[in-house]
Amino acid sequence: MARPTIKDLAKAADVSVATVNRVLAGAENVRLATRQHVQNVAARIGFYGLGAIQSRVAASRPKLRLGALLLQPHRPFYKNLAQTLREAAAARADVDIDLRIDFIEDLSPQNTADHAKDLARHCQAVGIVSAVHPIVTEAINEIERSGVKVFSLVAPMSSTGQIPYIGLDNWKLGRTAAWGFAHLCRTPGKIGILVGNPRYRNQEMTEAGFRSYLREFAPDLSLLEPQSTFESAAVAQEITEHLLVKHHDLAGLYVNGGGVSGAIEAVRAQGKSGKLTMIGHDLTDTTRSALLDDTLTILMSHSLDRFGLEAIDAMVSALQGSHRNLNRIIPFEVLTRENL
Template sequence: MSNKATLIRIAEAAGVSISTVDRVVNSRGGVSPDTEAKVLEWATRLNLDRRLFRSHLRTLRVAVMMQSPHNPFFEALRDAFSDLNLTMADLRITSFVHYIDVNDFAGTSRKIEQVAAGYDGLIVTCPNDPKISEALRRVSRKIPIVTLVTDLPDSGRIAYVGSNNRQTGRVAGELMGRFLGGEGGDILLVLGLQRMAGHEEREMGFRSVLRERFPSCRIVAALESGENRERAGQVVLDALREYPGIRGIYNVSAGNSAIVQAIGSLGLTHKIVLITHELTEARRQMLLDGALDAVIDQNPRLEAQRALEVLGRNFQRGESGTTGGEYTPFQIFIRENCPTISY
């Protein structure tokens, strides 16, 4: 479409002359603020040749609220948003990361409302708690919200972006059942935080596959690490002492290095199947060493990008209401196919 045809469509929609649109586009002045705003609004609503209006559009500010980057996945997610501020500049959205304490539900709910007051949109990775969902619903009446990595369906969010956590849990269950074979055995399940909907969904998927296809596999305990690496190692050490017949561990979240150390301290290295999520450099090495058996990996950069794109469409087209889920792909890595470079 030619520039002239673009200007004509905007002029007709905004109820102004072509010359008025031309003055707005070329910053010639002589147009009232209200009329200029109407022209820019229709340019955005019609989604027409944004290059003409790029210099006029305000850069929107989006807050990203997630847990501390002490967790390697969230470190990668933080870095992804930082990089995308540069590589997706045409979207005219700048993201700002704010950290929350995932174990402090009341503090998180207060922080959500405090932070959101200064932004045009919100991307959140939060525990599934009624107070947090209530705070997000209040915020959603003013600005759009996208849930990332773990969903909060009752939060008023416009979309969830991330992997299908129930499916990844089922994949973990399938891998565990096949690795243990017909003999099966006792399995330990380690959750980061059960109040994280994504962790709960992984657990449900894992349990359902074992129940359906691998009845000889028995989950003897499901423990929480509180997203604390040291605690993950300790709860596994205690469980291995209490249940010496454990043959498999599914760790839903962080703390794999500490878990491997706990296994090794009891002389059980290479005797227990360990399956987890998110490929980091340390976990890649553990795969190569045989300390880890499989890693189900999602792409934090792609998830950050998709979340920003969902908000971008919402801002540009004035969409309202939920848009459903934007499931992102995941990969399975074992020793034989783990890449030399991870995120």
């Protein structure tokens, strides 16, 4: 068969020959959607000039510089989140995204503020995971005054909604966790709760929803005072060991924040796997293993693929002047060993 000509491409794409020529020439007076349509049809019919069309379409896409500031890179959740953000940015056909992702090991407010301001100097929009602190708030105000759009990732940084938020409905998350304990705890008793840091607004809201449900529907379950792990697995392990020794009537353990791997190790070491209702957050290799051996009873997890798409779309929409709601609430997944 003869190779497809420009005329063949125009007919297959239902556009004029002049439009195909303008696409091949990289003319500015062709809509991006039309360029992409012609490119897709060229690939389908095997048009000889596909490479030229692809380069012209790529050159015509708006170029945006986005950034994300995530927490400690050794934590699987944030490694996975970074990967899904990269994939979502690369998948956008309408814009050319230069995505910079920085991790911070030291979670102190000043270090977070300094890294956020440095990232913003290179970006037009940034997504930040951070605890709420006046030093961080002031840094964000400074960034926004410079014209860079700021988004809260995972943890809301504003109770007023002034900073767009991409993440879970944390009130609903906490009430769902409490529902699990109310229905799965075999006997009345105490519920231990571990939080990473009370300054993370998502953890604060989750705890509030958790307490609300238990007060309403499970008065026979007594919630112990929450203890902070400071996002450390070692601290979580030590706290969990102490709870298991001190409270013989411990009916459940809720890990609402970082350090779940340490809590899992402590429960296993004490021989409590399958004997204690334990609920945690986010699917990783460690939590998957804990679900399978019944150390974790329920896992409530971000849908990371959806998170990445929504986060990138919100930042792009903001820079394109869209009037769409920039807050994106991501549905969470409820996992057990039976539906992994």
